[in-house]
Amino acid sequence: MSHERQITRPTDLAHGRQLNPAAVGWTRTPLHRTRLTGWGRTKRWEYWGVVTDRFVVGLTVAGLDYLSTCAVYVLDRRTGVEVTRSGISPFVRPGFGDDPGDGTVHASAGVGSGRVGVEIDDDEGATAIRVRATGLQVDLEVVRPGHDSLGVVVPWSERRFQYTLKDLANPVTGSVTLDGVARDLGAGWAVLDRGRGRWRYATRWNWGAGSGVVDGVPCALQVGGRWTDGTGSTENGILVDGRLHKVGEDLRWTYDLADPTAAWRVCGERLDATLTPFHLRRDITELGILAVRTHQAFGTWHGTGILDDGTTVRLDGLTGWAEESRNRW
Numbered sequence: 001m002s003h004e005r006q007i008t009r010p011t012d013l014a015h016g017r018q019l020n021p022a023a024v025g026w027t028r029t030p031l032h033r034t035r036l037t038g039w040g041r042t043k044r045w046e047y048w049g050v051v052t053d054r055f056v057v058g059l060t061v062a063g064l065d066y067l068s069t070c071a072v073y074v075l076d077r078r079t080g081v082e083v084t085r086s087g088i089s090p091f092v093r094p095g096f097g098d099d100p101g102d103g104t105v106h107a108s109a110g111v112g113s114g115r116v117g118v119e120i121d122d123d124e125g126a127t128a129i130r131v132r133a134t135g136l137q138v139d140l141e142v143v144r145p146g147h148d149s150l151g152v153v154v155p156w157s158e159r160r161f162q163y164t165l166k167d168l169a170n171p172v173t174g175s176v177t178l179d180g181v182a183r184d185l186g187a188g189w190a191v192l193d194r195g196r197g198r199w200r201y202a203t204r205w206n207w208g209a210g211s212g213v214v215d216g217v218p219c220a221l222q223v224g225g226r227w228t229d230g231t232g233s234t235e236n237g238i239l240v241d242g243r244l245h246k247v248g249e250d251l252r253w254t255y256d257l258a259d260p261t262a263a264w265r266v267c268g269e270r271l272d273a274t275l276t277p278f279h280l281r282r283d284i285t286e287l288g289i290l291a292v293r294t295h296q297a298f299g300t301w302h303g304t305g306i307l308d309d310g311t312t313v314r315l316d317g318l319t320g321w322a323e324e325s326r327n328r329w
Helices: none
Strands: 042-052 055-063 067-076 082-090 105-109 116-123 126-133 136-143 150-155 161-178 181-184 188-198 202-214 217-225 236-240 243-247 252-254 264-267 271-287 290-306 312-314 318-328
Touching (some): 042 136, 055 136, 067 136, 082 116, 161 236, 202 271
Antiparallel strands (some): 202 217, 202 318, 264 271, 271 290, 290 318
16 A cells, blocks of 8 residues: 555645645546646646557647647657657636536637637536647547546645646547547547646656556556655556556666667566557757756656555557656746
């Protein structure tokens, strides 16, 4: 069992600009109210990552106080074609929800042919996602089975903190339209990364996720690192048949960014998992005070994990990604 405190009742993330100490811990369902006040370091986003047997899709709506951004990435696994669209609008704040579990947001960013629009609508048990950009449309229907998710508050200080919600292994259907040609999304899974917090200017993180069915049982893997190290909080867990098993230790990451085919290994006392990539995405953005350098490997996980009761489970065949991201924002 994790040493971290499990939160079981709704709680406020912050009091004004300061972290609410009672909010530090982890949850199985969204319970944090994330209203934040103040300007300059507040970050909010909804990110959905999708991997199917035909496509990889990643989409982001983010508000960074001084700008908003909408971005979408599509990889056609059959042809190897990558398509990226992104738009930035200064001094615009998307209308993110702050109630527990509220991910509905409609936003657009950029101008002219560089404009990207994203609509995310949460309903009971499902999420509809629509992306519109030049030469690209994405339409997704995500089923939310009602299994455990992983919510975590990471405390860097009284004024710098982050709430993250990871929701994995959600079945997804839909289509991708490139240059007017619609293609079926294929069979696969969708993962939600919701963020609300007040960040330091420079941050480096690792994140890995995998979803699938192992021995006839839905399973998922959620791992992170660097940005949580030393805080007493982690975003690590194993989901088996709807039940989350929290992993409270800081994990060790091993990978080689210079080799796109190199494996990514994540291990600790309760977990030893390796991602074998089929594709490496590099995303490098330099816009003055804003800089993002992300290496994201998509692939298949293999390994083992130990559940809360000591049972060892296989994690073979989960599809997803592992990444390193360095940010100045």
